Amino acid sequence: MNSEDRVIFTEEMKKEYTILIPQMAPFHFELLSSTLNSFGYKSEVLANNGKDIAYLGNKYVHNDTCVPAIYVIGQFLDALNSGKYDVHKVALIITQTGGGCRASNYIHLLRSALKKAGYGYIPVISLNASNIESNPGFKLDFKLLKKLVQSITIGDLLMSLYNQTLPYEVKKGETDRVTDWWMQYLSDEYKNNVKISSSQLKSYLKDIVNDFNQIEITNEIKPKIGIVGEIYVKYSPLGNNNLEAFLINEGCEVRTLGIVDFLLYTFESVAYDIKQYGGKYLTRIIFKLLVKYVEHPRKYVNKLLAPTRFAHVLEFKNLKRLAQPYLGYGVHVGEGWLLTAEIIELIKSGVNNVITTQPFGCLPNHIVAKGMFKTIKEAYPSANLGSIDYDTSASKINQENRIKLIVMNAKSKLNKELKKNTK
Ligand code: SF4
Secondary structure, three states, X not given: OOHHHOOOOOHHHHHHOEEEEOOOOHHHHHHHHHHHHHOOOEEEEOXXXXXXXXXXXXXXXXXXXXXHHHHHHHHHHHHHHOOOOOOOOEEEEEEOOOOOOHHHHHHHHXXXXXXXXXOOOOOEEEEOOOOOOOEOXXXXXXXXXXXXXXXXXXXXXXXHHHHHHHHHEOOOOHHHHHHHHHHHHXXXXXXXXXXXXXXXHHHHHHHHHHHHHOOOEOOOOOOEEEEEEOHHHHHOOOOXXXXXXXXXXXXXXXXXXXXXXXXXXXXXXXXXXXXXXOOOHHHHHHHHHHHHHHHHHHHHHHHHHOOOOOOOOOOHHHHHHHHOOOOOOOOOOOOHHHHHHHHHHHHHOOOOEEEEEEEOOXXXXXXXXXXXXXXXHHHOOOOEEEEEEEOOOOOHHHHHHHHHHHHHHHHHHHHHHHHHHHO
16 A cells, blocks of 8 residues: 555544554553643553464564564554454554664554554554644644654653662552552643643652652662663563563563653754755754753753762763764664664763664664673673563573573672672
């Protein structure tokens, strides 16, 4: 099906149809759905799980395609088959980055899979900021974009504080309780307000930090494990077999850096390309300003975090600098230079153990993750790096055994350090 044949999401559909969103990042996507709903859409983040997702993904998508496409398309098909939805009153939404990677083509794979599975009449909405595809019933204007970005900023903070608190909570379940309260509160708040003003955003961020800071914690010292990688398998519990939960069960603290950095990297890459290869000067300036605008609330977050035990967020210009000795900024297919920079950011912040999540079929991230291990280890000899492959047919046991090895190394290094310090 070429784009001219696609099913259009009309203005009438906006009122009646439920937009299904694949689950990628639990802390963020619920807020993104609440954001869409506050703009008059009816949307829902998929919560279906299970073996049928990989089965359907592999059945309707060529199996040499990147793993995120197989999971996302499989999750949509599984939801449509479930009987939970009126399949004549749903639309699907998927991002289209417009970059050099296959992620821009997932939408075409999805439409083709829908057609083969007998759902060719379901409209698919492209979520993109570059006007690649449009629909009369869905408009990503500045107001919506602004609230989506604010929600991602909040999602990043919730995820980070959750990960830094859960392993140490004295009263079991307290971190989940605070997190669930905030998710529900924000969803209710969003219903009543289309806009989040700057002062309102600041107030949310301040209260979130205060609430997590008040959770009573033990004085245990646990090994810290960073997670970086291709964006879907980095955050998606479905794509990475619940990696964060597994590491927490193994007695570790998890550090997963936020999605805002990925947005900044994407905007910065557009501006970089225009400078290097030509394009409209005004567009370049707009993307440069977007970087500043999107990053701005994090400065406030850092002020809030400064007097607490929580890790601060690295300024984007400093994050960029970390990649400079190793990779050019033109390396921005997939996660590109950002992935290497994030590994170094973690190491420099004291998180020496880093897992890179690597989906099957993802050449670009193989180069900037595992491909950089030797170089990074030469510069940072204490780094304990490991790459975990994610494939729909990969054995979970094999993945967990590899992860346990990384955890074992992390624990043994930590014990040595602790012994040294008590000498
Ligand atoms: S980053 Fe990797 S997984 Fe994502 S579209 Fe590109 S090749 Fe596929």
